[in-house]
Amino acid sequence: MNDREKALIEAKANVLKALGHPTRLWMAEQLAGGEKCVCELAENIDADFSTISKHLSLLKQAGVVIDEKRGKQVYYRLKVPCILNFMPCIEAVLQATAQTHIDLMEHKRVAGQIDVL
Amino acid sequence: MNDREKALIEAKANVLKALGHPTRLWMAEQLAGGEKCVCELAENIDADFSTISKHLSLLKQAGVVIDEKRGKQVYYRLKVPCILNFMPCIEAVLQATAQTHIDLMEHKRVAGQIDVL
DNA sequence: TTTACATTTGGTTGTTTTACCAAATAAGCA
DNA sequence: TGCTTATTTGGTAAAACAACCAAATGTAAA
Helix, strand or coil: CCHHHHHHHHHHHHHHHHHCCHHHHHHHHHHCCCCEEHHHHHHCCCCCHHHHHHHHHHHHHCCCEEEEEECCEEEEEECCHHHHCCHHHHHHHHHHHHHHHHHHHHHHHHHCCCCCC | CCHHHHHHHHHHHHHHHHHCCHHHHHHHHHHCCCCEEHHHHHCCCCCCHHHHHHHHHHHHHCCCEEEEEECCEEEEEECCHHHHCCHHHHHHHHHHHHHHHHHHHHHHHHHCCCCCC
16 A cells, blocks of 8 residues: 555544534534534534534645635535435444344344243 | 434444444445455455454444355355445545535635635 | 474553643733 | 623633553454
């Protein structure tokens, strides 16, 4: 792997990492419905304003959102809306995992191993 | 946001976080081409075997991959192949960011501000 | 049944992330 | 102008992460 490839994969990982936090992912999902100001987002997040601001700034620096100040408020919106197209697939991962757990449990029952635990 | 929604968003963020590391993202991309054993992946990664193993185990715990031991080797594969479908969109984010930088620089030139920096 | 190989686990350390508080900044309004 | 509201920035402590080394495990082959 050469330097260019390495830089590319790092950049991509960085975008995914930005979305890899519950608060930030939630924010991105909210913004999929259109731009919101910080205060609107904050209404539904139980965290300090400064924390919220830092999450937004991280999303911005990762290139996921852009901000625009209008009057007293700052509005954020998704820079590239496709960013949430893959949620169905992420959910499929979760479902596959859940199914694995169910299968495991059912095997246990079949084998009668629950009783001995 | 209720508990169930909270748990769901945390689970989804966890999958994204798992992919949000260059080594792990690279591994996932490799596995998109079919299963590989640890040693095959390791060939192209400059890190301790134990580090590699831990990255794989994190991907597994996030539900992104599954492993199977065959003989002396352990083979990993993507559990839900769609997981990489969104790379084009991630790349679009990077490109949008790059474009912003280019625009910024061009404005600077137009305004002749480079000289005064 | 030793020996060698492939991989994982446990422990440690340095780095990064996250959250909070307090203080700074920026804009509109009295 | 001075006040209030909206948001960001700086500092700090606690938690999580990533990498390494050494040691353990499981499997195959000698």
